[in-house]
Amino acid sequence: xxxxxxxxxxxxxxxxLVQHGLDGTxxxxxxxxxxxxxxxVNYHFGSKEALIEAVFRRRLTWLxxxxxxxxxALETAAKGAPLKPRQIVESYFGVTIRMAAASxxxxxxxxxxxxxxTEPSEFVRSFLAEEYAEVIARYKAAFFKALPDVPQEEFxxxxxxxxxxxxxxxxxxxxxxxLGPIDDTDPEALYARLMSFLIGGLRAPLPxxxxxxxxxxxxxxxx
Amino acid sequence: xxxxxxxxxxxxxxxxLVQHGLDGTxxxxxxxxxxxxxxxVNYHFGSKEALIEAVFRRRLTWLxxxxxxxxxALETAAKGAPLKPRQIVESYFGVTIRMAAASxxxxxxxxxxxxxxTEPSEFVRSFLAEEYAEVIARYKAAFFKALPDVPQEEFxxxxxxxxxxxxxxxxxxxxxxxLGPIDDTDPEALYARLMSFLIGGLRAPLPxxxxxxxxxxxxxxxx
DNA sequence: GCAGAATTCAAACAATCGTTTGAAACTGTC
DNA sequence: GACAGTTTCAAACGATTGTTTGAATTCTGC
Numbered sequence: 425x426x427x428x429x430x431x432x433x434x435x436x437x438x439x440x441l442v443q444h445g446l447d448g449t450x451x452x453x454x455x456x457x458x459x460x461x462x463x464x465v466n467y468h469f470g471s472k473e474a475l476i477e478a479v480f481r482r483r484l485t486w487l488x489x490x491x492x493x494x495x496x497a498l499e500t501a502a503k504g505a506p507l508k509p510r511q512i513v514e515s516y517f518g519v520t521i522r523m524a525a526a527s528x529x530x531x532x533x534x535x536x537x538x539x540x541x542t543e544p545s546e547f548v549r550s551f552l553a554e555e556y557a558e559v560i561a562r563y564k565a566a567f568f569k570a571l572p573d574v575p576q577e578e579f580x581x582x583x584x585x586x587x588x589x590x591x592x593x594x595x596x597x598x599x600x601x602x603l604g605p606i607d608d609t610d611p612e613a614l615y616a617r618l619m620s621f622l623i624g625g626l627r628a629p630l631p632x633x634x635x636x637x638x639x640x641x642x643x644x645x646x647x
Numbered sequence: 648x649x650x651x652x653x654x655x656x657x658x659x660x661x662x663x664l665v666q667h668g669l670d671g672t673x674x675x676x677x678x679x680x681x682x683x684x685x686x687x688v689n690y691h692f693g694s695k696e697a698l699i700e701a702v703f704r705r706r707l708t709w710l711x712x713x714x715x716x717x718x719x720a721l722e723t724a725a726k727g728a729p730l731k732p733r734q735i736v737e738s739y740f741g742v743t744i745r746m747a748a749a750s751x752x753x754x755x756x757x758x759x760x761x762x763x764x765t766e767p768s769e770f771v772r773s774f775l776a777e778e779y780a781e782v783i784a785r786y787k788a789a790f791f792k793a794l795p796d797v798p799q800e801e802f803x804x805x806x807x808x809x810x811x812x813x814x815x816x817x818x819x820x821x822x823x824x825x826l827g828p829i830d831d832t833d834p835e836a837l838y839a840r841l842m843s844f845l846i847g848g849l850r851a852p853l854p855x856x857x858x859x860x861x862x863x864x865x866x867x868x869x870x
Numbered sequence: 871g872c873a874g875a876a877t878t879c880a881a882a883c884a885a886t887c888g889t890t891t892g893a894a895a896c897t898g899t900c
Numbered sequence: 901g902a903c904a905g906t907t908t909c910a911a912a913c914g915a916t917t918g919t920t921t922g923a924a925t926t927c928t929g930c
Contacts, residue, residue, distance in 0.1 A: 429877080447670035448768070451918065461879050466919060468877095542762045542818055545671070553825055560826060578840065580826050581816075585844045588815025589808040595765050602776055603783060603803050616854035617801065621808045628847025631839035652907080674888065684909050689889060691907095 430468045432458040437479050438529070442536040446476060446545060477551055480540070483523075483533045484552075488559045490519045495562055506570045510623055516563055517590055517622060518615070524594055525611030531594075538595030541587065578630060586622050593618045653691045655681040660702050661752070665759040669699060669768060700774055703763070706746075706756045707775075711782045713742045718785055729793045736845055739786055740813055744841065747817055748834030754817075761818030764810065801853060809845050816841045 436458035440449045451472055455462045469475040494515040498507055524534040540548060567579055593614060608614065659681035663672045674695055678685045692698040717738040721730055747757040763771060790802055816837060831837065 445668075445670065445766075445768070447668065450916080452916090461877095462918095463879070463920080464877085472918060539765045542765065542814070543668070545668070556825055564827065577829065580829055581837075581840050582844055584815055584826060585812040585841065588811040588813070589848070590811070591765070591815065592807055592811025593804075602779055603807060604787065604799075606800065606803055613854075614804075617804050618808065620851045620854040621805055621848040624851025625812070625844040625848035628843045631836075631843040673886080675886090684907095685888095686890080686909070687907085695888060 429458070429460050429464055433460055433465060433468065433475070434479055434482060435529075437475055438532055438536065441476070441479065442532055442539070445539075446543065446548070473547055476548070480537070480548075480551070481555065483530075484537070484555050487519065487523055488555065490523075491516055491559050492562055494519050495566060499566070506572075507566055509567065509570050509626055512563065512566050512570060513586070513622055513626060514619060517586070517619065520590065520594075521611060521615040521618065525615070531611075535595040538591035541591055574630070582626055585625060589618065589621060589625075652681070652683050652687055656683055656688060656691065656698070657702055657705060658752075660698055661755055661759065664699070664702065665755055665762070668762075669766065669771070696770055699771070703760070703771075703774070704778065706753075707760070707778050710742065710746055711778060713746075714739055714782050715785055717742050718789060722789070729795075730789055732790065732793050732849055733846055735786065735789050735793060736809070736849060737842060740809070740842065740845060741838070743813060743817075744834060744838045748838070754834075758818040761814040764814055797853070805849055808848060812841065812845060812848070 433454060437449070437454045440453050440457060443449075444453070451465050452462060454475075455464055458464075465472065465475055469478055495512070498511055498515055520534065523530040525531075540552070543549065563583075564580075567583070568576060571579060656677060660672070660677045663676050663680060666672075667676070674688050675685060677698075678687055681687075688695065688698055692701055718735070721734055721738055743757065746753045748754075763775070766772065787803075787806075790806070791799060794802060
């Protein structure tokens, strides 16, 4: 059975990490918020880094399993035929937004995750790479099959841009206040907004780099 | 005259901050890389926070002046007529990418900046807000004039998404390795790729939230 | 209700952080 | 070349960090 202290620490850490960052959050802050003793972190997790890894793994493993399950369902229904790009985007980002929409904890975690993609810290990047390896391989394959005419390099960039937009969509309520007053309390609306932006970007005409190869049609659609 | 030590510290700090983050970079690392004494930072800047602020202000003030100048030029040429959305996007993000393209120092700074939008640290957000206030006001006004039919809230979100994509485009060479081997050495190609993605996203049909108000046309274009 | 394992606790650990100090070295001026 | 002002330097400051320790406490199976 999961120790009570252990999960209280995980919850407290999740909340504090998103507020103060990885280095800015101290073990004393975490254990105080969790009503636990300072030594409890090292007892239950071994080290601060291991705790942080546990915070991510607790939800990320499940999240990526959901993404793969969503893709499985689509591919089974398609019976070998290529999927529509829109379906793939919706399944990947839809699962993500849905997790953020489902609960306050999910939202906290997604904000944390959004910030962490650009985290310089080496140990974070290494276990993120491990955690994402399978999901990325599956989705890349599905996209390449769905869009055989789009150069793979181009698509990787676009997927990267999409993840950037997603990251800001979730984590960015703070940075967004720069732009003006905004309502970020409705996950359904956020999902609709983000999805239509992403599909628009994904379907945009290929940049001139590639268009040179197909000079005739003046604006070739990517999709 | 700018002290030699002072600018050596700024350069070293810029490089180290992008590698190790704000908290992960220590004054001892910075002064060692700058071949300066540890106390030099506090002598020339007053504190670590003031140094970080100086690192950002040195390039950010100039960058935002360029953005405003670019918008001024467009508006002068248009003689009171609304600009095309594409022109506005290109002038804002074009100036940004161009700075990254111009030099290795520019690229380093842009990666640092990209990471900092999601920085939790309070003092960073406060001087970023100050530094961006004028630029944001000008570009928001230009966009609202160019797209009177797009709800302002919707546009703010899209601008936010665009900044997310930009952030990843610049800072994300690291996270991008997750997705597969990529060539990020050609700023021209990056500019073309990003711009076509952004315009695609900006021009995407409005999400259903707004579309309900205009039920008849099944896919209303935002632009 | 007792032995043994698991957990909690207060206290201290060494290391590292940003900052301060006061003397030394350098700079340009008369 | 002596002086005042600026800059550099080695050394130390108190505070805070993650981690460890060993005893006290609680839980578990018999």
